């Protein structure tokens with residue numbers, strides 16, 4: 001039976017139990033979780049993700065279509081700490097079914113009640129969302145870098161990629177998606193041409209090509225990191241496609257533990273001293289003169305952990321025959337990732353000595369552009385997202401006229417009032433009855449509506465509200481873009497090169513006869 005594809009490769013229409021899902025709280029705030037509602041938990045609702053926007057029991061996430069807005073729940077913490085009591089021994093479950101040690105038999109889950117605290121979106125895992133949410137064990141390669149790297153390496157379905165060091169596995173996930181063309185053991189691999197013309201003899205060329213499944217060969221020197229990555233890769237359903245090897249690649253090279261070869265088309269080195277690993281990435285054993293020229297210098301940050309087994313170089317061991325980890329049928333592309341220019345110069349000279357061509361270096365300084373509509377004008381007064389400044393000289397002049405007009409009316413009314421008060425005072429002096437004769441005819445507190453007065457702020461807002469009903473805000477305004485400064489990435493120099501396939505007299509002769 002074909003394996004269920006990893007949610008990274010084919011997430012399906014909705015979230016399923018025991019697969020990874022991502023809770024997106026804000027654009028750059030993501031929480032990954034393997035959705036297991038029935039797993040042991042201290043909550044009556046089963047396993048719960050607690051976030052600053054509320055609690056999300058896994059039972060409210062499973063079977064929801066990707067992209068759903070999930071409302072937070074009120075969770076019952078009353079049963080916390082009681083889980084140990086629910087553990088049974090290994091003998092019997094009551095109905096005679098043996099229960100494994102440590103396994104927990106769960107009571108029925110309590111249905112989660114909706115809380116008023118907030119919501120999150122449930123989104124499928126992708127290499128991009130994983131990069132933003134993975135548990136950092138090292139500096140990681142971010143999306144702007146790995147998208148460029150994979151494109152320059154020309155990684156495509158059916159290719160084999162060597163990666164060292166694997167670190168937190170950020171690049172690993174992007175690489176496996178780039179080369180995926182089906183799981184090994186299934187016949188649905190739809191490979192791109194791999195140039196293997198000789199081997200296609202006696203068999204349909206198409207059929208031969210179909211056999212090769214894409215794969216990633218990851219090497220990591222730090223044992224706990226290598227183990228953790230193996231566990232994650234398994235949880236993510238990628239283990240048939242990714243081989244994680246615990247290895248010091250400077251000394252031990254890239255042949256696999258089961259003595260098979262990666263047969264690599266592309267290589268990505270994210271190591272403190274990439275030039276030290278290059279001697280293992282050749283098609284034939286490098287001469288001692290070349291080895292000497294690419295030998296490490298004393299300042300090289302070589303691995304020093306005392307708990308690691310001492311490395312033995314297969315290049316220095318005459319008993320071990322040389323075996324190239326590269327695909328002999330294709331040109332191989334390499335990329336090395338270095339934070340400083342000194343490392344770049346060492347890598348470039350080692351690449352030259354070892355016969356790599358088309359060497360070039362790129363510095364990545366990624367920027368994110370915020371593209372939006374900018375609405376400016378007095379009609380935006382009180383409208384959300386608008387800039388209520390005059391959009392033109394006419395609007396500014398009209399606003400000044402309105403303000404001055406209103407001020408003139410105000411002052412003339414004040415003057416009128418004052419004259420009225422004085423008139424009344426004089427009439428009083430003369431002993432005349434003035435009550436009710438003049439002035440506030442409309443009743444106390446009621447303002448007289450004066451004709452021809454420019455609109456007040458209140459009037460303008462009422463008018464805007466009315467007009468808003470027929471406006472299409474999403475289409476209005478000027479389309480503008482601004483760069484956002486806080487993009488997650490780090491300065492990197494990328495060195496690229498190509499190692500052509502080996503070409504001998506025989507190949508030349510064959511090509512001459514054929515063409």
Ligand SMILES: C[S@@+](CC[C@H](N)C(=O)[O-])C[C@H]1O[C@@H](n2cnc3c(N)ncnc32)[C@H](O)[C@@H]1O
Nearest residue numbers: 141165166167168169170171221222248249270
């Ligand atoms: C910057 S991290 C790699 C991050 C990774 N590319 C990612 O995207 O998550 C560098 C890794 O190289 C590993 N490393 C250093 N020297 C090594 C060696 N000689 N062989 C294999 N791995 C090595 C380190 O242990 C570290 O985990």
